[in-house]
Each structure stands twice: as C-alpha cells, then as structure tokens.
Amino acid sequence: MDEKQNSNRDKAIAGFEKLWVWQKAHQLLVEVHDICKTLPHHERFKIKDQLEHSSSSVTDNIAEGHTSYYYQDKIKAFNIARKEAGESQNHIRTIQAKEYIAKARADEIVIRYEVVATGETHSVREFAELAFRHLDLDYREFVEIESDLFRPAEVFSLTGNATKARKKLGWNHHCKFEDLVIKMVESDFALNRSAKS
Numbered sequence: 001m002d003e004k005q006n007s008n009r010d011k012a013i014a015g016f017e018k019l020w021v022w023q024k025a026h027q028l029l030v031e032v033h034d035i036c037k038t039l040p041h042h043e044r045f046k047i048k049d050q051l052e053h054s055s056s057s058v059t060d061n062i063a064e065g066h067t068s069y070y071y072q073d074k075i076k077a078f079n080i081a082r083k084e085a086g087e088s089q090n091h092i093r094t095i096q097a098k099e100y101i102a103k104a105r106a107d108e109i110v111i112r113y114e115v116v117a118t119g120e121t122h123s124v125r126e127f128a129e130l131a132f133r134h135l136d137l138d139y140r141e142f143v144e145i146e147s148d149l150f151r152p153a154e155v156f157s158l159t160g161n162a163t164k165a166r167k168k169l170g171w172n173h174h175c176k177f178e179d180l181v182i183k184m185v186e187s188d189f190a191l192n193r194s195a196k197s
Helices: 003-011 020-037 041-067 071-097 103-114 124-134 163-169 177-196
Strands: none
Touching: 020 041, 020 071, 020 103, 041 071, 071 103, 071 124, 103 163, 124 177
C-alpha cells in the first residue's frame, strides 16, 4: 500500500474513532450484541432490545459529543453516554440473574464499563475553568449558564467506583483530572489544525 492509500485510509476514520473511550465502548457493544443473539426469542422485545439500545447509545453519544460544535452539546452527550453505560451494566446484571450468562462473564463486562472511572468527582464548571485557563481565558466570558434548564430530578453526584477493576485487573488511572483536561484541549487544537491543512 503506497503513501497516498495510507493517507486516504486515515482520512476515512472518523475523529471519534480515534478516542480511546469510544474504542473501548465499541468493543463492548460488539460483545454485548453477540450475547443478545443468544438470548431466547421471548426476550426479543424485553431485555434484548433494551440492552442492545443502551450499549449502542454509549458509542452513539460519545461520537455525537465529540463531533458537536458547542461545548454544552458535548457535555450533554457525554453525560448521556455515561448514563447509558450504567443502564447497560444494569441490563447485564439482569441477564445474569436470569442465568443467560455466567456471573464471571457479567462481572467482566460490568468492570470494563467501569474502567474509565477514577473515583473522583468534578463539576462541569471545574472542567470549563481548567480548559479555558489553559488558553489564558475566563470561561465566564464564553459559557452561558441557564438555570431554568437544570432538571430538578437530576443526580448531581455521579462518581464511578473502580475498586473492582483495581483488585481484579490491577488497573489504576495514571492521568490526573487537570492533565486530562489539558490533553483534551490540546487534542481538539491538533484536530482543528489538521482539518484546516
């Protein structure tokens, strides 16, 4: 394959496909959909459809968030992806309880959905402050907060628990929140520069 073909192949990959979190979620989607194929027919419009939808929605919302232009749309999509991952974990536990898959397999899938968790909680405001500060800007000059759009029933504290992933997989996060925000900002700048060239 010559250099031009390599270049064309790289351009055929959507930006979100390069995201580590999308790749992990997509691999889980494929495996979960394979499991769904083995479920009995009477589960077709019950747990099977719910699990297929929630696992697909994780990757869909990561892709949507990544390609969204407005910051608020990005955060909204990523938050939905996070919730759909939790719903997928719940559905996996349901099919385990119905003895369609073994507990060990269910544990492994649930842990893999949890692997991106750090056990830390940070607000969207904190994220915005760090991202804009990295660019020597004040986020308040660019971000509007509309309190009438807050949902009263929203859960305000969502913290992933990666204890099981640390114990069983030996996994631990090595990137601090501040470093992650800076990497994201730098990555967006790099993608923007490459899109213009």
